[in-house]
Amino acid sequence: MKRLLPALLFLGIFFFLPLARILTLGFDSGFILSPGGTFYPRLVSVLGFTFYQALASTLFTLAFGLPLAFLFARYDFPLKPLLRTLTAIPFMLPTVVVAAGFNALLGPRGWLNLLLAEAGLPALDFVGTFGAIITAHVFYNTTIVIRLVGDAWANLDSRLTDSAQALGANPWQTLWNVTLPLLRPSILAASLLVFLFDFTSYGVVLLLGGVKFATLEVEIYIQTVSFLNLPAAAILSVVQLLCTLGLSVLYSRYVTRVTAQIKPSSLPAARRKPKTLAQKTLIVLLSIFCFTFFAAPLASLPLRSVTRLESTPPRVPSNNDSRIIEDSNLQSPITLDYYRELFLNRRGSVFYVPPIQAAVNSLSYAALTVLLSLILGFPAATALVRSGKFARWIDPLIMLPLGASAVTLGLGFIVTFNQAIPFINWYLNTENWTLLTSPYLIPLAHTTIALPFVIRNLQAALATIPERTREAARVLGANPFQVWLNVDFPIVRRAALSAGALAFTVSLGEFGAASLLARPEYPTLPTAIYRFLSQPGALNYGQAMAMATLLMLLTGLGIFAIERLRPRGSDL
Amino acid sequence: MLTLTSITKSYESKPLLKGISFSVAPGEVVCLLGASGSGKSTILRIIAGLEEAESGEVAWEGVSLMGQPTHQRRFGLMFQDYALFPHLSVFENVAFGLKMQKNQPQRTPSALRKKGFLGVLRGLGGLKDSDSRVRECLEMVHLTGFEHRRVTELSGGEQQRVALARALAPNPRLLMLDEPLGALDRALKESLLDELRRILRGAGIPAIYVTHDQQEAFTLADRIILLRDGQITQAGTPAEVFANPADGWVASFLGLGNVIRPGEGSGALNAEGLDIYKTILLRPQAELVADGGTVQGVVADVVFAGEVFRVELQNGWYFYVSESPRVGESVQLRVLRVEYLP
DSSP states (O other), rough: OGGGGHHHHIIIIIIHHHOOOOHHHHSEEEEEEEETTTTHHHHHHHHHHHHHHHHHHHHHHHHHHHHHHHHHHHHOOHHHHHHHHHHHHHSSSSSHHHHHHHHHHSSTTSHHHHHHHHOOOOOOOTSHHHHHHHHHHOOOOOOHHHHHHHHHTTTTTTHHHHHHHHOOOOHHHHHHHHHHHHHHHHHHHHHHHHHHHHHHHHHHHIIIIISSSSOOOHHIEEEEEEOOOOHHHHHHHHHHHHHHOOOOOOOHHHHHHHHHHHOOOSBOOBBBBBOOOOHHHHHHHHHHHHHHHHHHHHHHHHHHHHHOSSSSSOOTTTTOOOOOOGGGGOOBOOHHHHHHHTOOOTTTTTSSSSSSHHHHHHHHHHHHHOOOOHHHHHHHHHHHHHHHHHHHHHHHHHHHGGGOHHHHHHHHHHHHTTOHHHHHHHHHOOOOOOGGGGGTTHHHHHHHHOOOOOOOOHHHHHTTHHHHHHHHHHHTOHHHHHIIIIIIIIHHHHHHHHHHHHHHHHHHHHHHHHHHHOOOTSOOOHHHHHHHHOSHHHHHHHHHHHHHHHHHHHHHHHHHHHHHHHGGOOOO | OOEEEHHHHEEEEEEEEEEEEEEEEEEEEEEEOOOOOSHHHHHHHHTTTSSSSSSEEEEETHHHHHHHHOOOOOOGEETTTTTOOSSSSSSHHHEEEEEEEEHHOOOHHHHHTTTHHHHHHHHHHHHHHHHHHHHHHHHHHHHHTTTTTTTGSSSSHHHHOOOOHHHHHTOOOOOESSSSTTTTTTHHHHHHHHHHHHHHHHHHEEEEEEEEEEEEEHHHOOOOEEETTTEEEEEOOOHHHHHOOHHHHHHHHHTOSSSTTTTTTTTTTTTOOOOOTTTEEOOBEEEESSSSSSEEEEEEEEEETEEEEEEEEESOEEEEEEOOOTTTEEEEEEEEOEEEEE
């Protein structure tokens, strides 16, 4: 149990303590009774909107995802694997990248509006609308419907639909009376999961909707950052936690019931090649639509970051830097100026440091997160694998941070670590050093978020090593450390690297906690992108594009590493 | 010399071992023979230090081993499922124990070559010995040429040999084998059994061999220890155990003949001169007689078995006779050896 101690201690300080502080702040202060005139009406409307947008997003996601699930489950066609991978990519991308992608495509300075302006047509209002939020949610979560419903669909016993047709049902009747009822459990499970993600969505809502579309998460941010009303934010967090908890319980109960019901059928339907013209047309249309929807925002972003399509040159106010953007460059629409600009520290710009510092910060935070979560996660995972009964009791405790939103975590950090810590201040010989003002807060928050993932991954890999193998090493004279070094470590090395890459990717793209915790002098890539996007000016916009492209590339590398390093289960 | 004194152990609060005491002399091969669940494997795990006894003592040369961790005991243990290291080659598996002993970081000869001249110089000390020891062990189990194969690619019999070589390579003070032939098919089992006998004798290392198969025990053992319900029912050389089974359970477990419980034999046994209220062992060697046999019954089956015929009666008893009776015939048999068991 010694091995679990570091991880438990860490989560105790950096998860349960902040959570407890939020609870006491939310319940204990006189704020509950007299929060000031508009708080409760505001809470009700925010809560209502959160449910409303989640419901709408879920319905649209289903409407878009079910046909695709059908397509992937029942037909074989060229480019299918590519299309399937494409639909899965958004799920792993940072919210700021997705928001920037849609901005590059449909925003006021995006491709579509530039084309419309060229043609003399009125501009399309997308960013800052309810539709933008829904679209981004569909973009994110369609893969869940494809995965869950598609797999169930592919495994349906084809004899059932065959006999329905033999009994005289036409294809639509078969779909309505046989297929959909059989798929209902998986559709419901997918809907619940999508709803949960939409309910807790934060970055997309803030970046594409703006503060006027306040969901619970966004409202926590507004109350914390704009109004400095921490008790109000705490109450919102508590409400948010309760809702998430309820939804998670509903989902996990439902899923256990569903998995008990659905057995892999003896005769899964064969996937077939499209035959009739109608089928072929349907598949081609769906593929084109699917490809456009998923690829366009991702492609627009890097293209926009190297293209200058403005009629006015990017004007830099009070520029005293020698490297002025030269007019000759304006002739060519292709430009690397936005990237060059990242390295300059201009007076009057959004930050006090060259914007590229955000990338440096993000990379160092990510590296620290990887290091911390592996150091804490390895012994914890080992202990969880080895001890049977105790693990069942302690496991949910370690996985709990998965259920809390990053914004809530950020708020918890703020209300917990804004006080001076006597011991450290005595050591540093200062009066007012707090963790909150130090740059270490973000990697600590990211470790809290990444640790459950890392432990899960390592646990799964360690569980593949039979205890016998370790015993064989002990009998051959290996002491406990040698057993770890010669048996455990070489076998789970790949899994450890994959878990590290996961922690790296999570930290790199994390926006919720960082939006509350990142200080102006220590921006991270996502917070910097948010700042750039919310400032006017073509140069800011271009830099947001450049930075989001950079983040997308780094995340892509991370995802690639995770996939490549994922342990090949058949090996052991 | 290994000595176990009054070892007890329970599993889920049910007693599994109820006071096990025996010793293994230098060079001796002892077979622990018992049905599955009799606690045989647990005894090995206690000797290896992988589990702790609740009471009693394990000692080597009179020095107690209690509290000494597994990796310091220098006992070899070959697991039933071999537990080979899936991430290491055959050579690296066999070299593992030697590497632990000498604490050398080098792995394979090819890895050594990559280390260059200085690396070779640094490693020269014990590594050369360990390399040749690994090859010697691989040769012993006829796996020369398999050095660089992955263990996951090997057949069951080959894996078994690697496991044996791995256990032997560090020259353990005692070798323990936990049903090493258990997972193999019959033909492979028989050929490996002879080989195992040759290797165990050749190595001169005292060994404890756990099995539930009396044939393996009789082939390999200098001494057989029979376990039943966590206790030793009988111990002795194969010949002793064969000649004088301690009780009816031992006789029927070893398949020595027909064991007849008190009172069971009435009707089929000719009571004249026999005390049918004792446990009787009828060894299967018999001859057909016209009158006055020990046993009478109806022939249910006859199987040709080379020199003799195996005759099974309708009550399940079996005998070996030189002439074949017909199925369904009523016969009288004179049993050559009738023994009373306690």
